[in-house]
Amino acid sequence: MSHKILNGKKGIIFGALDHNSIAWKTAEAVVEAGAKIVLTNAPIALRMGSINELAEKTNSPLIPADATSIEDLESLIIKSTEYFGGKIDFVLHSIGMSINVRKGKHYTDLNHSWMTKGWDISAVSFHKLMQVLFKNNAMNEWGSIIALTYIAAQRTFPNYNDMADNKAYLESIARSFGYFFGKEKNVRVNTISQSPTLTKAGEGVKGLQSFLKYAEKTSPLGNATAEDCAKYTVMMFSDYSKKVTLQNLFHDGGFSNVGVSQEIIDSLE
Numbered sequence: 001m002s003h004k005i006l007n008g009k010k011g012i013i014f015g016a017l018d019h020n021s022i023a024w025k026t027a028e029a030v031v032e033a034g035a036k037i038v039l040t041n042a043p044i045a046l047r048m049g050s051i052n053e054l055a056e057k058t059n060s061p062l063i064p065a066d067a068t069s070i071e072d073l074e075s076l077i078i079k080s081t082e083y084f085g086g087k088i089d090f091v092l093h094s095i096g097m098s099i100n101v102r103k104g105k106h107y108t109d110l111n112h113s114w115m116t117k118g119w120d121i122s123a124v125s126f127h128k129l130m131q132v133l134f135k136n137n138a139m140n141e142w143g144s145i146i147a148l149t150y151i152a153a154q155r156t157f158p159n160y161n162d163m164a165d166n167k168a169y170l171e172s173i174a175r176s177f178g179y180f181f182g183k184e185k186n187v188r189v190n191t192i193s194q195s196p197t198l199t200k201a202g203e204g205v206k207g208l209q210s211f212l213k214y215a216e217k218t219s220p221l222g223n224a225t226a227e228d229c230a231k232y233t234v235m236m237f238s239d240y241s242k243k244v245t246l247q248n249l250f251h252d253g254g255f256s257n258v259g260v261s262q263e264i265i266d267s268l269e
């Protein structure tokens, strides 16, 4: 990417765990586009993942924060604004986790305490994050906040389990909080609904490999990769998308608007 469309902009990237993470690719892309960033993830992910390597590569500080803890989020925002010497222009929420998916619990037999924990991490954390940013007046005017989501929020994908419900909740929070962030601070809030992607979180979904092939055959442009998603996010953090807000933006090679593709019909005949 040769255009420095994020020159002078400062932002926080949540959720880079390893080389495959969508947030990892996004961190690399925003820095390449001229931005300065703070990286953050849950304390346990900092111990398990390889995020130190990314921090070194992007020359960014790494500040641990459990996204379900208001205390951690407040400390992260204070430390980040101190580091930047001013307010924040963009934030990426790239966080998802379902204990039910991990442990192979069927949707008709969910453990509801795990469901609540997954909901808190995958959806409510987005509200907590925005509430801390809002109350601390930490975002610059015309800033941009993005969370990553999946089409299972609108359509049924049996193996996506309780993550489907979490994503529906996440997308609703984007619209509800986005209204107030727009009205009072001129900050935009959107979700990007990404193609299935092979990552640590993606791996947990039963039958992902076959589903990747199905989505590839269904999407006229093929599946969007993590790198493609990173580039789209760069645009959404730039001044080229100033008036886009409260949207769920499908970034999926066209998958969301296809009923059935010829390749799928051919494969069944």
Ligand SMILES: NC(=O)c1ccc[n+]([C@@H]2O[C@H](COP(=O)([O-])OP(=O)(O)OC[C@H]3O[C@@H](n4cnc5c(N)ncnc54)[C@H](O)[C@@H]3O)[C@@H](O)[C@H]2O)c1
Residues within 6 Å of the ligand: 014, 015, 016, 017, 018, 020, 021, 022, 023, 041, 042, 045, 065, 066, 067, 068, 093, 094, 095, 096, 097, 121, 148, 149, 150, 193, 194, 195, 196, 197, 198, 199, 200, 201, 202
């Ligand atoms: N992989 C896919 O197929 C796909 C498709 C569409 C959307 N998404 C979404 O993209 C986002 C990023 O996922 P990914 O696929 O890059 O996988 P990933 O496993 O690399 O990223 C998930 C991240 O969430 C972090 N996390 C978990 N609990 C946390 C907590 N309490 N506090 C802070 N961070 C926490 C993990 O440490 C990890 O870095 C998720 O919201 C996911 O649902 C993924």
